[in-house]
Amino acid sequence: MNDVLAADTSMGAVTLRVGDLDAMTAYYRDAVALQVLNEVGDTVTLGRGTTPVVILKHAPELAHASPRDAGLFHTAILFDTEEALAAAVYSVATRYPNTFTGSSDHLVSKAFYFSDPEGNGVELYWDRERSSWSWVHGNIEMATLFLDPNGFLQENLSEAGAADPLIGGAQVGHVHLQVGDVETAREFYVNRLGFESTAQLGDSALFVSAGGYHHHMAMNTWNSRGAGPRRLALGLAQVDIEVPTPDDVGALTERLGHYGVQTRNDGQTVTFDDPWANLIRVGLPRSLR
Numbered sequence: 172m173n174d175v176l177a178a179d180t181s182m183g184a185v186t187l188r189v190g191d192l193d194a195m196t197a198y199y200r201d202a203v204a205l206q207v208l209n210e211v212g213d214t215v216t217l218g219r220g221t222t223p224v225v226i227l228k229h230a231p232e233l234a235h236a237s238p239r240d241a242g243l244f245h246t247a248i249l250f251d252t253e254e255a256l257a258a259a260v261y262s263v264a265t266r267y268p269n270t271f272t273g274s275s276d277h278l279v280s281k282a283f284y285f286s287d288p289e290g291n292g293v294e295l296y297w298d299r300e301r302s303s304w305s306w307v308h309g310n311i312e313m314a315t316l317f318l319d320p321n322g323f324l325q326e327n328l329s330e331a332g333a334a335d336p337l338i339g340g341a342q343v344g345h346v347h348l349q350v351g352d353v354e355t356a357r358e359f360y361v362n363r364l365g366f367e368s369t370a371q372l373g374d375s376a377l378f379v380s381a382g383g384y385h386h387h388m389a390m391n392t393w394n395s396r397g398a399g400p401r402r403l404a405l406g407l408a409q410v411d412i413e414v415p416t417p418d419d420v421g422a423l424t425e426r427l428g429h430y431g432v433q434t435r436n437d438g439q440t441v442t443f444d445d446p447w448a449n450l451i452r453v454g455l456p457r458s459l460r
Contacts, residue, residue, distance in 0.1 A: 174426065176365040176412075177419050180342040183457070184216070184412025185246040187291055188206040188230040188407055191299030194288050195227050202263040202270075203248065203293065204336035220343040223457065224248055228408055228436060236404035237291065241395050241440040241447035243407035244347040245284065245292030252320070255339025256281070258332030264293070274323070276316040279385040291406060296344060304385065310384045311369045311378070323379050345387050346410050348449060349395035353377045355446050356452050363430045364451075365423065387412075409450045416455070423453055425431040445454035 189195040196215050199205050205217035205224055212254055213229035225246065230439035250256040260283045264271055272284045272292075283295040332338050351355045353374050361364050364400040370388055375393060378386035388410075392398075414420060417439075424441045425432050434443045440454030 174365055175367060176381040176423070177415050180378055180387065180419075181456075182346055182387055183409070183413045183452075183454075184218070184242050185343055185346060185407070186226040186228060186409040187243075187289075187444065188233060188405050188408045189227050189289055190231050190233070190235075191288070192227060192229040198267065198270075198287050199225050199227070202266045203295070204259050204262045205341070206337065214274050219337075219339075221436070221457075222340070222342050223343060224343055227408075228428060232403060233403060233405045236401065236406050237400065238394055240404070241349050241351055241398040241401050242404075242449065243291055244349045244389070244393075245294045246343060247282075247294035247296055247345045247347060248341050249341040249344025250297050252333055253281070253297050253323075253327040254329050255341065256283075256295060258325035258329070258338050259341070260320065261328050261333055262336035272322075274318040274320045274425060276318040276342060277313045277385075278316070279311065279313055281318055281323065283304075283318075283323075292347070296363040298344070298385075303381070303385070307430050309369075310371075311380075313385065314369060319337035326459055343411075344382075345389065347389040347391070348407075348410075348445075348447075349398065350390040350392060351389065351395060351398040351443075352392060359445055360388060360390065363427060365426065393454040398447065400446070407449060409452055411458045412451065414453060414455045421452060 199217045208218050209216040215227045237312050245321045270285045274283045280298045282294050285293040356377050360379050361368050369380050370378040376391040378389045380387045381454040424436050432443050434441050440452050442452045
């Protein structure tokens with residue numbers, strides 16, 4: 172039985188349940204500079220080109236979750252150039268300046284953090300070349316170093332990007348979750364789902380990936396230590412993971428079944444809950460379905 176995800180695995184769109192669909196659409200469209208790709212009933216899909224990044228589902232009947240509950244820590248949107256990242260950061264900073272929460276150089280990437288109007292974390296980032304990443308005994312070297320946002324914009328914001336932030340490509344690079352404990356996260360996401368561990372911060376955070384990426388997913392207990400399964404609430408509705416072939420979907424379905432994980436398989440995707448009732452869907456890239 173194949174016990175790891177394919178090296179070409181990547182992250183798909185993140186689906187959020189939102190209370191104010193118009194306000195949240197405006198934030199991701201006008202500030203983060205994503206395009207509305209589809210709008211059907213109470214659901215709006217935003218992304219770049221043909222790549223969906225965030226799917227917003229209107230659920231005004233639901234309440235906000237507690238910050239201490241399991242769920243989404245942040246959706247991390249990866250830009251293909253520093254110019255494109257700078258344009259998006261400048262766009263958010265000028266339109267929603269109070270949503271900026273910080274910035275860091277992580278050695279493998281440069282990242283800027285925001286909180287959307289309903290409190291969902293958002294990371295906008297750019298990766299350095301893989302050849303510059305450092306691995307020690309199978310662990311990626313990452314850090315949290317000071318990154319001056321104004322200096323970054325001075326160096327990388329172009330006139331074109333300031334005038335129209337919709338430049339370059341963007342996709343979900345990784346998804347960071349809040350969980351109740353790291354060892355349960357490791358058992359599920361590494362031993363069962365098939366990611367490989369790339370870094371761990373004691374009993375407070377775990378980073379995992381496929382194919383030698385620095386991390387496709389992360390789980391931390393910084394706000395949520397001891398949290399149990401989530402109740403239905405605003406915030407994270409679903410995390411999409413994309414694998415290259417139908418055989419990969421089949422292998423994962425078989426592996427999860429071996430471990431007793433309840434799954435729903437429609438022939439193209441397999442859907443299941445993690446130990447905190449975060450819904451995960453694994454399937455082919457949308458362009459191949």
